[in-house]
């Protein structure tokens with residue numbers, strides 16, 4: 018049997034430490050210098066005597082194409098695909114890895130790095146890479162929106178707007194969590210539009226007027242905004258929406274959310290599901306954000322837990338675990 022004929026679950030095979038590594042690296046991610054990052058990766062892998070190929074991507078519109086080529090090589094040579102970048106980059110590479118029988122490693126380089134942080138994978142490249150070198154794959158749950166993967170969250174309405182404005186602020190004022198917070202406040206000063214949502218899940222149909230709907234697959238982020246996350250990860254995702262409130266109350270609610278106390282608010286509805294269909298009255302297409310990247314999608318939207326798990330390589334030795 019050739020590697021490409023292996024069943025998809027073979028991606029969770031144990032690593033021997035001899036696999037060649039195909040590293041897709043977004044040179045535009047994070048605040049650090051991409052050259053320093055590449056030098057660090059080369060130094061550690063040369064020292065460890067590992068065979069590897071660095072695939073730097075300068076134009077992010079070519080990320081998926083580069084990731085597909087890396088997956089093909091990894092299938093042919095029983096290798097591992099590693100993504101280096103922010104959650105957007107990890108999303109693009111993970112989307113090509115899922116179901117292909119190839120283990121997946123990450124070197125988080127973004128601003129928030131919710132995905133890596135929730136599995137204890139360090140934002141420090143050296144620690145993350147050393148952790149990878151002695152790590153093993155673990156199957157992790159990912160979500161899908163209309164068939165496209167998300168690692169951390171997928172959303173529509175106000176939340177994608179917040180992200181789009183944040184990106185514009187980032188271009189102007191640089192990358193920091195403070196700039197992200199400030200741009201969020203500015204977005205809220207413009208009156209957000211209410212959406213008429215028709216939700217269908219677990220055999221229930223309900224309608225909801227809300228400026229935004231966010232579906233989360235990340236415990237850390239849910240805990241950060243104060244939403245209960247116990248049901249997450251057992252084949253369930255968590256949806257959050259603001260109940261219909263006046264504009265002024267909405268500002269209060271969203272400010273509380275930015276201050277990490279969204280879950281306290283009686284105006285937030287959240288529920289767990291394995292499959293959720295969302296219609297949006299009067300809209301055939303809506304703007305959505307998936308792991309921070311914005312795109313347009315046809316309605317109705319279908320959110321679900323992906324049937325396949327992603328074989329994420331996580332550090333086996335606790336000295337490399339980093340939850341900061």
Ligand SMILES: Nc1ncnc2c1ncn2[C@@H]1O[C@H](COP(=O)(O)OP(=O)(O)OP(=O)(O)O)[C@@H](O)[C@H]1O
Pocket residue numbers: 043045046047048077078080102103104105106107108109126127128129130192309310
């Ligand atoms: N799937 C994708 N398709 C097109 N462009 C992408 C994709 N993923 C990321 N990008 C772009 O690549 C650049 C780097 O994104 P990435 O999310 O990797 O890092 P970041 O922006 O530093 O992280 P953060 O979102 O945490 O600030 C951004 O300009 C982003 O828009």
